Amino acid sequence: MAVGLAAVLTLGVGAGCAKQESAASDSTEIPIGVDIEKSGPASVQGEAYERALKLVARQINANGVKVGNQTKKIKLIVRDNKSDPAESLSVAKSLIDNDNVAAIIGGGASPTTMSIVDTVEAKKVPLVSMGSSGAIVQPIDKRKYIFKTPGNTPVIADVMLKQFQRKGIKKIAVLSVDNAYGAAGLKAWQDLDKAGKIDLVDNEKFGDKDKDFTVQVTKAVAKHPDAVVVWAIPPQAGIAAQNLRQAKYPSNQVYFDTGAGAELFVKGAGSASEGMYMVHSRVLAGDQITATTPAAQAEKKFFTDYSRDYGNFSGFAPMAADALSLIVQAITKGGRADRETIRDSLEKLTFDGAFGTYQFSPTNHGGVDESSLALLVVKNGTWTLTS
Amino acid sequence: MTSLAQFVVTGFTTGATYALVGLGIALIAQVTGVISFAQGEFVMLGGLTFALLEEKGLAAPLAALVAIVLACAVGVVLERLVLPRARAGRTDQTIMLTIGASIVIEGVALVVVGTEPHFARPFTKGSALSVGGVHITPQYVWVVAITAVVLVAMWLLLTRTRVGWAMRATAMDAEAAQLSGISPSRMSLIVFVVAAALGAIGGIVLAPLQSPDAGIGIALGLKGFAAAVIGGLGRPAGAVVGGLALGIVERVAAGYLPGDFSGYSDAIAFALLLLVLLVRPTGLLSALRVERV
Amino acid sequence: MTDDASTSTEPGTSTPVLRVRGLVAGYDRIEALHGVDVEVHQGEAVTLIGSNGAGKTTLLRTIAGLMRPWRGTVEFLGEDVSRWPAERRARAGLALVPEGRRVFAGLTVEENLRLGGYPHPRSLAADGLATVYELFPKLRDRRTQAAGTMSGGEQQMLAIGRAMMSRPKLLLLDEPSLGLAPLAVREVADALVELAGRDTTLALVEQNATVAFHVARRGYLLDRGTLVTAGSVAELREDPRVHEAYLGQPVK
Ligand SMILES: Nc1ncnc2c1ncn2[C@@H]1O[C@H](COP(=O)(O)OP(=O)(O)O)[C@@H](O)[C@H]1O
Ligand SMILES: [Mg+2]
Numbered sequence: 056m057a058v059g060l061a062a063v064l065t066l067g068v069g070a071g072c073a074k075q076e077s078a079a080s081d082s083t084e085i086p087i088g089v090d091i092e093k094s095g096p097a098s099v100q101g102e103a104y105e106r107a108l109k110l111v112a113r114q115i116n117a118n119g120v121k122v123g124n125q126t127k128k129i130k131l132i133v134r135d136n137k138s139d140p141a142e143s144l145s146v147a148k149s150l151i152d153n154d155n156v157a158a159i160i161g162g163g164a165s166p167t168t169m170s171i172v173d174t175v176e177a178k179k180v181p182l183v184s185m186g187s188s189g190a191i192v193q194p195i196d197k198r199k200y201i202f203k204t205p206g207n208t209p210v211i212a213d214v215m216l217k218q219f220q221r222k223g224i225k226k227i228a229v230l231s232v233d234n235a236y237g238a239a240g241l242k243a244w245q246d247l248d249k250a251g252k253i254d255l256v257d258n259e260k261f262g263d264k265d266k267d268f269t270v271q272v273t274k275a276v277a278k279h280p281d282a283v284v285v286w287a288i289p290p291q292a293g294i295a296a297q298n299l300r301q302a303k304y305p306s307n308q309v310y311f312d313t314g315a316g317a318e319l320f321v322k323g324a325g326s327a328s329e330g331m332y333m334v335h336s337r338v339l340a341g342d343q344i345t346a347t348t349p350a351a352q353a354e355k356k357f358f359t360d361y362s363r364d365y366g367n368f369s370g371f372a373p374m375a376a377d378a379l380s381l382i383v384q385a386i387t388k389g390g391r392a393d394r395e396t397i398r399d400s401l402e403k404l405t406f407d408g409a410f411g412t413y414q415f416s417p418t419n420h421g422g423v424d425e426s427s428l429a430l431l432v433v434k435n436g437t438w439t440l441t442s
Numbered sequence: 443m444t445s446l447a448q449f450v451v452t453g454f455t456t457g458a459t460y461a462l463v464g465l466g467i468a469l470i471a472q473v474t475g476v477i478s479f480a481q482g483e484f485v486m487l488g489g490l491t492f493a494l495l496e497e498k499g500l501a502a503p504l505a506a507l508v509a510i511v512l513a514c515a516v517g518v519v520l521e522r523l524v525l526p527r528a529r530a531g532r533t534d535q536t537i538m539l540t541i542g543a544s545i546v547i548e549g550v551a552l553v554v555v556g557t558e559p560h561f562a563r564p565f566t567k568g569s570a571l572s573v574g575g576v577h578i579t580p581q582y583v584w585v586v587a588i589t590a591v592v593l594v595a596m597w598l599l600l601t602r603t604r605v606g607w608a609m610r611a612t613a614m615d616a617e618a619a620q621l622s623g624i625s626p627s628r629m630s631l632i633v634f635v636v637a638a639a640l641g642a643i644g645g646i647v648l649a650p651l652q653s654p655d656a657g658i659g660i661a662l663g664l665k666g667f668a669a670a671v672i673g674g675l676g677r678p679a680g681a682v683v684g685g686l687a688l689g690i691v692e693r694v695a696a697g698y699l700p701g702d703f704s705g706y707s708d709a710i711a712f713a714l715l716l717l718v719l720l721v722r723p724t725g726l727l728s729a730l731r732v733e734r735v
Numbered sequence: 736m737t738d739d740a741s742t743s744t745e746p747g748t749s750t751p752v753l754r755v756r757g758l759v760a761g762y763d764r765i766e767a768l769h770g771v772d773v774e775v776h777q778g779e780a781v782t783l784i785g786s787n788g789a790g791k792t793t794l795l796r797t798i799a800g801l802m803r804p805w806r807g808t809v810e811f812l813g814e815d816v817s818r819w820p821a822e823r824r825a826r827a828g829l830a831l832v833p834e835g836r837r838v839f840a841g842l843t844v845e846e847n848l849r850l851g852g853y854p855h856p857r858s859l860a861a862d863g864l865a866t867v868y869e870l871f872p873k874l875r876d877r878r879t880q881a882a883g884t885m886s887g888g889e890q891q892m893l894a895i896g897r898a899m900m901s902r903p904k905l906l907l908l909d910e911p912s913l914g915l916a917p918l919a920v921r922e923v924a925d926a927l928v929e930l931a932g933r934d935t936t937l938a939l940v941e942q943n944a945t946v947a948f949h950v951a952r953r954g955y956l957l958d959r960g961t962l963v964t965a966g967s968v969a970e971l972r973e974d975p976r977v978h979e980a981y982l983g984q985p986v987k
Binding site for chain 2: 093094098099101102264265266267269270274277290301302303323325
């Protein structure tokens with residue numbers, strides 16, 4: 056075991072060293088910190104993020120980043136927050152204090168972002184998160200440095216709501232993971248319930264390490280909702296789909312948030328996913344996109360590149376890809392790579408990314424706009440755009 | 443009422459895996475005096491290897507066989523590490539060693555397989571049966587049936603075979619067993635391999651229901667430990683009952699708590715463990731050397 | 736080595752079944768045996784007497800392999816077994832009936848006996864069982880009873896029977912009379928005499944000199960880890976050091 060442990064440590068340390076040496080810190084490099092879930096319950100996201108970031112960094116560094124009259128390279132400093140909010144905070148602090156990063160990408164989810172926003176804000180470091188909770192970027196006067204790529208939770212809920220209204224659906228049950236991410240989803244529906252837009256007949260939570268939701272599903276289905284909305288990431292999202300199918304709940308009444316994670320979700324849920332819905336960027340149906348607009352072109356290109364490099368696509372990948380692209384755009388537009396310039400420049404940015412279109416402003420730091428989001432449905436085992 | 447039945451059925455399925463892990467822990471504790479916190483990793487190894495090979499297109503029975511053999515091989519390595527310390531009477535060190543081994547096994551799995559969960563198909567196709575409003579998927583039936591077969595096989599092994607007798611004798615009085623020509627180190631090796639196989643089987647039957655990933659072992663090891671302690675570490679049958687009870691209590695509690703709290707089923711499991719330890723504070727230690735198997 | 740089947744009462748005339756040379760053993764840093772030499776020959780019944788704490792149990796446990804000698808050797812049937820684990824010695828025919836009997840309490844009488852025959856193929860078990868039941872008819876009546884629920888005397892018979900099941904070439908017994916009712920002591924002693932009469936090679940450790948001298952022909956006196964004297968039972972009976980060691984306990 057000692058030998059095994061040593062081997063693992065050497066591997067880890069070795070990889071770390073290689074990373075740092077290849078991007079030795081000098082003025083021709085822009086250090087960007089990455090605080091993501093390389094292990095723990097949300098590691099599925101972390102892995103896709105890291106792949107996407109490396110892909111985008113490689114493409115950007117091929118030509119370099121124009122900063123004023125200099126050409127610089129991006130240096131990613133990737134750290135594992137173990138899907139743990141407390142760990143994420145120490146990762147962020149270390150990135151700021153020890154690595155002196157120009158900006159931070161992360162956390163990869165709402166729980167690991169919520170724990171760091173106050174510190175990052177106080178230290179005046181621009182942050183682009185892949186967490187979806189609206190609380191990440193609000194209230195805006197306390198989130199001057201904080202941005203995110205996923206659409207705001209209420210925006211996602213709104214896409215579903217429109218479908219419910221079309222179908223005349225009123226009675227909703229919500230299944231959500233018991234953390235900041237799931238809580239944001241639940242709150243969006245509770246607000247819609249209060250506003251009288253829907254009737255929230257039941258809400259059930261589960262722990263972020265649970266792998267069986269038969270109990271929650273049984274309770275929710277017993278209330279006879281017209282639709283079940285699930286706020287979870289893989290593999291939990293896939294298991295929830297299976298449990299719903301097993302309870303004979305109709306698939307075409309099941310809706311997942313963006314977090315359900317696309318390919319992996321279909322793989323995990325298996326045939327149970329057929330007919331279920333998810334709100335996500337159009338990029339997921341990448342091969343079905345007709346690339347006429349610049350936005351659609353960016354989406355399609357990323358889909359193709361990522362699928363080529365890694366074999367299959369991940370719905371999480373574009374969120375991280377855009378986080379890096381946004382920062383690089385901000386640097387190019389601002390002409391400088393310091394923290395203040397990046398922040399100021401991000402706030403004025405309009406950008407067509409792999410995940411969708413961003414229109415940041417002093418009052419909106421909150422991710423892709425509603426026009427980038429689509430309701431997708433699993434048809435013959437792949438995500439398909441609904442008309 | 444239907445809901446309650448559904449929760450019990452579901453709990454029984456999850457509990458079956460706890461039972462297999464707990465049984466392994468109890469057997470190891472009995473025969474070697476070591477409390478292994480690494481047993482959950484064999485569920486991970488078994489389940490993950492099975493799912494991975496199945497994804498790669500290997501026939502399910504073959505994938506299961508490879509998964510079990512791999513788990514057993516790791517069981518042998520674990521035993522070789524732990525035994526010298528156990529022999530020297532350093533039980534404190536053996537516990538730390540098993541925890542360390544658990545972390546290393548998980549680490550190696552992460553390096554080799556990555557963090558992604560893997561997905562195994564249910565053993566047989568078909569949709570859930572509805573028995574009086576209770577939904578039972580074919581995989582549930584498989585879990586319960588295979589667990590039952592394994593438990594009966596274990597019982598036969600322990601009571602009807604020479605090796606089983608020798609294991610029980612070693613558990614009752616290792617020195618007296620030695621005087622009858624039984625090698626305690628051989629028994630130790632056998633019991634670690636058997637426990638590894640039990641865990642792997644638990645992981646394999648559960649894989650189609652709960653997509654395994656490299657990180658599931660530690661929590662399952664703790665649940666198995668709780669199962670073994672709740673049942674009284676001394677009695678393998680107790681560990682089985684403890685595991686099933688734990689699974690059922692967990693699900694039923696989650697079922698009857700308000701929706702806002704249904705995420706706390708883990709806490710409930712460990713509260714149950716604490717309760718047992720409080721009510722029977724001597725249970726843990728005194729049960730270690732009881733005579734019955 | 737076992738060709739000389741005559742009941743040799745004098746040590747050194749043939750390869751002994753057991754030869755212990757210069758044995759030093761103990762616990763942690765406490766030396767309990769300070770260089771002990773013992774020989775047991777084919778077919779003889781030898782006793783090792785000594786007061787409480789003399790080191791008798793330590794000697795037997797070291798011979799059986801439950802403890803490692805610090806120095807010195809244990810030879811069994813001409814082979815140096817000093818480094819063999821206990822189970823290997825047991826398989827080679829060196830059987831110890833341990834102090835305190837140590838039967839498998841949760842198992843039945845017959846299961847205990849069958850475990851005793853563990854080194855041998857199952858086919859030999861029936862034969863072994865018949866022999867044991869003949870020697871201890873009481874055990875036959877209690878075949879299916881849990882061993883832990885029997886009286887001390889019955890458990891002692893079971894412990895001896897279990898050792899016999901392994902078809903030992905040497906039977907070591909550690910205070911079989913300890914803690915038994917007088918009637919049970921008698922029964923056990925008679926069984927041992929019977930075994931000795933059947934050419935079983937045995938070494939009996941006893942504090943109870945009456946039993947020891949009843950069973951054995953020859954003996955050693957052990958005192959505080961050292962052999963004080965050796966000789967025939969007749970000689971030992973008269974030896975004042977034996978009387979001294981037993982501190983007034985009557986020696987008949
Ligand atoms: N487990 C032990 N640890 C330490 N000392 C022991 C242990 N067992 C016996 N002794 C000591 O070793 C010596 C010999 O003991 P033992 O062999 O049991 O004597 P006997 O069997 O003749 O009564 C005694 O002084 C005893 O106190
Ligand atoms: Mg003694």
